[in-house]
Amino acid sequence: KTLTEILRRVLELKIAGWDIEVIAVDDASTDKTPEILAQYNSRITVYRHEKNQGKGASVEGGLRIATGNFLVIQDADLEYNPKEIPDMLKSVSDKKSIVYGSRNLHHEKREGFYVQRLGTWVTTKLINILYGAHFTDVWTCYKVFPAESKHLYSGKRFEGDIIFMLRTLRAGYKISEVPISHNPRSVESGKKIRYRDGIQALWLI
Numbered sequence: 001k002t003l004t005e006i007l008r009r010v011l012e013l014k015i016a017g018w019d020i021e022v023i024a025v026d027d028a029s030t031d032k033t034p035e036i037l038a039q040y041n042s043r044i045t046v047y048r049h050e051k052n053q054g055k056g057a058s059v060e061g062g063l064r065i066a067t068g069n070f071l072v073i074q075d076a077d078l079e080y081n082p083k084e085i086p087d088m089l090k091s092v093s094d095k096k097s098i099v100y101g102s103r104n105l106h107h108e109k110r111e112g113f114y115v116q117r118l119g120t121w122v123t124t125k126l127i128n129i130l131y132g133a134h135f136t137d138v139w140t141c142y143k144v145f146p147a148e149s150k151h152l153y154s155g156k157r158f159e160g161d162i163i164f165m166l167r168t169l170r171a172g173y174k175i176s177e178v179p180i181s182h183n184p185r186s187v188e189s190g191k192k193i194r195y196r197d198g199i200q201a202l203w204l205i
Contacts (some may be wrong), residue, residue, distance in 0.1 A: 001076050002078050003033060003037075003076055004036060005078060006074070006075075006076055006077070007022075007024070007044070009082045009083070010022055010074060010146050011043060011044075013082055013085060013106060013179075015085070015089065017043075019068075020043070021066065021068050022044040023044065023046075023047060024040075024046050024066060024141065025042060025048075025049070025056075025058040025059070025061050025062045026046060026049065027050040028048070028051050028052040028053070031055050032051060034048070043132075044203070045065065047062060047101050049061065049062050053156060054157045055160070055161030055173030056153075056154070056155030056156045056157050056159060057141050057155075058161070059073055059153060060153060060154060063150040065141075066150070069095075069146065070089070070092060070145065071144070071145055071146075071147060071150060072085055072143070073141055073142070073143050074142075075141050078183055080142050081180070081181055081183075082120065085144070085181045087099055087178060087180075088142065088144045088180075089144060090142055091144075091178050094174075095148060096146070096172065096173050096174055097173070098143060098144050098168055098173050098174065098175045098176075099141055099144045099150065099175075099176055099177070100135070100137065100175060100177045100178075101137075101140050101141075101177070101178060102137040102175070102177040102178065102179055102180065103137050103180060103181075103182040104136040104137045104138060105137070105177060105178070105179035107182075112198045123138055123139060123162070123201050123203070123205070124136060124137060124138045124139075125203065130179055130205065131166075131169050133197055135165075138161070138162065138165055138176060139161060139162075139201075140161075140162070140180070145164075145168070147165075149168055152164055152167040154173065159200050159204055162204055162205065166204070166205065171205055
């Protein structure tokens with residue numbers, strides 16, 4: 001339901017000094033997603049799984065064929081606003097620089113979703129303690145990172161984000177955060193992350 005709108009927002013982006021490549025990963029959708037993506041075949045690259053594999057596997061597939069110097073992960077829902085991508089790029093300093101968009105640094109206080117936010121807080125706190133870091137939001141989707149680090153992303157579901165952060169920290173990448181807005185969706189509207197993903201993340205950390 002949100003695919004046409006998110007593609008419109010992404011394709012409207014104009015960033016001075018940057019060429020933008022858009023890759024859409026279709027994780028074996030059984031709805032009208034393939035038909036919608038086919039309408040953009042001259043403006044985007046479509047990568048499709050014949051069997052559903054999960055978010056992490058979808059991100060991995062997209063990263064493998066991406067050709068850009070820096071990469072951004074964009075979920076297909078409307079939780080994250082592409083207009084904030086240029087602000088994240090401004091904080092990129094060199095090819096060892098990674099920028100995370102933090103939902104907890106935004107001037108508008110987050111409301112509701114208390115269990116999910118508690119899980120984010122616990123996971124973030126544990127990484128900060130074990131790695132001597134000062135993050136505020138390790139579960140965020142939004143991140144800008146150099147192509148040379150994309151092989152460090154792996155996972156089938158949502159653990160890929162945590163694995164990527166831990167591996168890049170251990171590899172010596174400089175990770176900073178900038179504030180981003182967030183428009184969360186409910187389980188009823190398609191939110192797929194569950195408490196078991198949080199338990200798995202704690203084990204991985």
